[in-house]
Amino acid sequence: MTDGQPPKRPDDAAGANMGWTAVGYLLAGMAVWGFVGWLVDQWLKWEGIATAIGIIVGMALAIYLIVRKLGV
Amino acid sequence: MSGQAVAFAVEELPWPPSVNDVFLPSVVQDAGPWVTKFTLMVWLAVALIIVFFLATYRAPKLVPTKGQWLAESVYSFIRDGVGRDVIGKEGIKFAPYLTTLFLFVLVTNIFGIIPLLQISPNAHIAFPAVLAVLSYVLFNYLGIRKHGLGRYLKMNLIPDAPVAMLPLLIPIEFFSTFILRPLTLALRLFANMFAGHMLLLVFTVGGFVLLGTNNILTQSVSLVSFAMAIILTLFEVIVALLQAYVFAILTASYVQGALADEH
Numbered sequence: 133m134t135d136g137q138p139p140k141r142p143d144d145a146a147g148a149n150m151g152w153t154a155v156g157y158l159l160a161g162m163a164v165w166g167f168v169g170w171l172v173d174q175w176l177k178w179e180g181i182a183t184a185i186g187i188i189v190g191m192a193l194a195i196y197l198i199v200r201k202l203g204v
Numbered sequence: 205m206s207g208q209a210v211a212f213a214v215e216e217l218p219w220p221p222s223v224n225d226v227f228l229p230s231v232v233q234d235a236g237p238w239v240t241k242f243t244l245m246v247w248l249a250v251a252l253i254i255v256f257f258l259a260t261y262r263a264p265k266l267v268p269t270k271g272q273w274l275a276e277s278v279y280s281f282i283r284d285g286v287g288r289d290v291i292g293k294e295g296i297k298f299a300p301y302l303t304t305l306f307l308f309v310l311v312t313n314i315f316g317i318i319p320l321l322q323i324s325p326n327a328h329i330a331f332p333a334v335l336a337v338l339s340y341v342l343f344n345y346l347g348i349r350k351h352g353l354g355r356y357l358k359m360n361l362i363p364d365a366p367v368a369m370l371p372l373l374i375p376i377e378f379f380s381t382f383i384l385r386p387l388t389l390a391l392r393l394f395a396n397m398f399a400g401h402m403l404l405l406v407f408t409v410g411g412f413v414l415l416g417t418n419n420i421l422t423q424s425v426s427l428v429s430f431a432m433a434i435i436l437t438l439f440e441v442i443v444a445l446l447q448a449y450v451f452a453i454l455t456a457s458y459v460q461g462a463l464a465d466e467h
Binding site: 149152153156157159160161163164165189190193194196197200201 | 290363364365369372373375376377379380383384385388453454457460
């Protein structure tokens with residue numbers, strides 16, 4: 133780094149950050165919309181169907197968010 | 205006779221290991237939960253870090269001594285590898301906090317394999333939780349101070365997406381940024397140190413339990429158990445280092461996110 137050029141090495145730290153962020157979104161998506169689905173289940177006595185739909189929708193939304201925010 | 209004596213000793217062993225092994229009794233009588241082995245270890249860690257830097261930086265030389273070299277290496281490793289690489293130019297001014305955080309987590313983690321100490325305060329959820337709260341307050345404070353509350357929330361909660369999608373996405377953003385971040389920060393460190401402590405207990409105390417049986421076959425298996433305990437102790441060194449580094453780097457990454465300009 134004495135030549136005044138910015139270091140060109142691949143940024144491990146940034147890569148790890150993106151990994152954690154992606155995992156965080158996936159968990160958050162499933163937790164938030166899975167919970168909403170669970171509430172609907174409690175309300176309408178659907179016995180878990182809404183929870184399942186909520187989790188899948190949450191995952192899909194999380195993947196959308198990840199592509200939107202982290203994708204190039 | 206001797207078999208009976210050993211069998212008696214085995215019953216005295218704290219077997220099997222359980223969650224209660226990380227809820228330590230008070231050292232001072234009637235002091236409640238405030239003075240335990242954990243709290244003493246935390247003071248010890250703080251003292252060690254202060255003394256280490258005071259001693260090594262007391263008379264800094266142009267050609268550093270061994271101690272000064274070690275202190276400078278640790279500091280520049282965190283300043284450059286975490287502060288500058290993750291946060292950017294502004295990261296340099298967070299180097300003291302990040303280094304202290306890294307060293308505190310590292311020293312308290314290493315306590316888990318130091319003879320006589322043999323447990324890390326981080327194996328109790330309270331200690332990682334406090335560290336996570338510190339990081340949480342830090343990055344939110346920095347973000348609000350730089351952008352103002354409204355713009356900070358807007359930056360963190362409203363992704364760049366069609367308006368129709370926003371009601372579906374904002375709850376996810378909120379949950380992942382303001383709830384999951386501190387939770388996972390604390391849980392990751394706690395779970396690693398707790399699991400490490402349990403593993404070491406299983407193979408060490410389990411080795412003695414096997415040794416205390418009256419069967420030569422099961423007694424010989426205790427050798428495997430002790431060997432595993434030694435291997436896992438070395439493994440715990442890596443875990444201690446890695447978790448301290450991950451804690452520092454994630455704190456830096458959250459600070460970076462809070463200070464970043466509009467995406």
